Amino acid sequence: MTQAGLEFDNVAVSVTDLDRSLEWYERVLGFQVFYRTFSTAVGAELVVIQRGGARIELLLKDGARRNPEADVVPGPHLLTTGVKAIVFRTDDLEGITEYLESCDVTFDWKVRTLSADGLRSTMIRDPDGVLINVLSYPTAT
CATH class of the missing domain: 3.10.180.10 (2,3-Dihydroxybiphenyl 1,2-Dioxygenase, domain 1)
Structure with missing residues (x-):
């Protein structure tokens, strides 16, 4: 068995407000919705957005809160x-x-x-x- 059939698909990002995040990624970075579903495996709304060959998976789970490390300084x-x-x-x-x-x-x-x-x-x-x-x-x- 080899990795021959393996392809990179996306980066997953948990969000606190799916509509706000979708609007931001569309307006600022030009992404469009590629796929939308509800994941019963993790109990979250899941939206894959795409721009060209790049995809980002946005996930919203009830009760999601902002990462306390989100304001960390780069470096x-x-x-x-x-x-x-x-x-x-x-x-x-x-x-x-x-x-x-x-x-x-x-x-x-x-x-x-x-x-x-x-x-x-x-x-x-x-x-x-x-x-x-x-x-x-x-x-x-």
């Missing part, structure tokens, strides 16, 4: 294991950052250099505090 948050951010990439970080400013999102930083070789990013948060990182890789010389 120290790496001292605990687990998924830390949903990451996108762009060749136009300044343009995307300007667009995100027009969307009235919460920023952790704008157009920050992350490494000596020129990796840069803009970091925002979704309505529940999930980090969304937009990377711009250095161009090869």
Whole structure:
């Protein structure tokens, strides 16, 4: 047996308000609903949203509350294991950052250099505090 038939599908994110999160991911990042159901296995409403080949699974379980670590500062948050951010990439970080400013999102930083070789990013948060990182890789010389 091999992993030949295995494909990445999505990243799952638990939310506190499904309608608010759906509106935000559609308006800010251009995602659209791909699949919607109720998962009896976990007792949660489940919506898979898609943009191009990228998918995010939004889950709402009754009684869900905001993660108390959602306001953690990027950097120290790496001292605990687990998924830390949903990451996108762009060749136009300044343009995307300007667009995100027009969307009235919460920023952790704008157009920050992350490494000596020129990796840069803009970091925002979704309505529940999930980090969304937009990377711009250095161009090869």
